[in-house]
Amino acid sequence: MDKGLYSDNRFKVVIIGPENSGKSALLNAIFGKNISRVSEVGGTTKKPVKKFWGKVKYGKSKKEPKIKNISFVDLGGLFSGEKESPIMVGKTLELTYKEMKEADLIIHVVDGEKGLLKSFEKIHHLLKYRYQKPIIVVINKCDLLEYSRRNYLKEQVEKRLNSNCIFTSTITYEGITDLMNNIMNFLKK
Ligand SMILES: Nc1nc2c(ncn2[C@@H]2O[C@H](COP(=O)(O)OP(=O)(O)OP(=O)(O)O)[C@@H](O)[C@H]2O)c(=O)[nH]1
Ligand SMILES: [Mg+2]
Numbered sequence: 239m240d241k242g243l244y245s246d247n248r249f250k251v252v253i254i255g256p257e258n259s260g261k262s263a264l265l266n267a268i269f270g271k272n273i274s275r276v277s278e279v280g281g282t283t284k285k286p287v288k289k290f291w292g293k294v295k296y297g298k299s300k301k302e303p304k305i306k307n308i309s310f311v312d313l314g315g316l317f318s319g320e321k322e323s324p325i326m327v328g329k330t331l332e333l334t335y336k337e338m339k340e341a342d343l344i345i346h347v348v349d350g351e352k353g354l355l356k357s358f359e360k361i362h363h364l365l366k367y368r369y370q371k372p373i374i375v376v377i378n379k380c381d382l383l384e385y386s387r388r389n390y391l392k393e394q395v396e397k398r399l400n401s402n403c404i405f406t407s408t409i410t411y412e413g414i415t416d417l418m419n420n421i422m423n424f425l426k427k
Contacts (some may be wrong), residue, residue: 255347257315
């Protein structure tokens with residue numbers, strides 16, 4: 239297959255966020271099966287976990303429909319807490335940066351219990367402004383959040399990331415359909 243054609247057809251969604259925020263659980267919720275290992279200790283995902291999701295037809299033409307191959311990539315937590323330097327090293331760090339640079343869309347997962355971390359505020363801005371990446375912000379673990387905490391986090395994301403957000407839970411599945419619809423809207427752009 240022609241390389242240019244292939245790269246034009248692919249649509250890579252890359253999931254980023256701090257350790258233990260639920261990135262792997264979110265990937266599993268999107269696919270509805272266990273693809274990436276989930277655990278209560280940080281540092282579970284090491285190398286990027288990649289999974290092809292499927293072909294999606296978009297555009298109005300029936301004769302010449304446009305098709306994109308969507309794949310998802312679950313990354314290891316780049317930073318833990320407010321640490322300024324990545325917790326990964328060597329080849330794993332290289333692979334992680336490569337995936338972020340190749341992303342067509344980024345999902346930035348915020349741990350609803352911990353809130354938005356400064357380290358991730360920085361990486362969010364870097365990806366958005368320097369690398370011109372479209373980003374969807376997800377506040378995960380929303381099953382644990384009171385109404386007032388939700389409002390606080392929503393305002394924090396609006397103020398610091400200049401973005402709206404989707405509340406998700408991989409336990410109750412709240413927000414997962416909403417997230418998928420948002421991803422599809424980006425695909426059509
Ligand atoms: N209550 C609640 N717990 C969640 C949710 N999503 C994930 N968790 C829990 O959070 C912990 C971390 O989940 P993972 O999916 O392994 O997190 P991760 O971001 O992939 O972590 P690393 O790979 O270590 O960076 C696990 O104990 C999950 O069960 C959620 O929506 N609600
Ligand atoms: Mg993980």
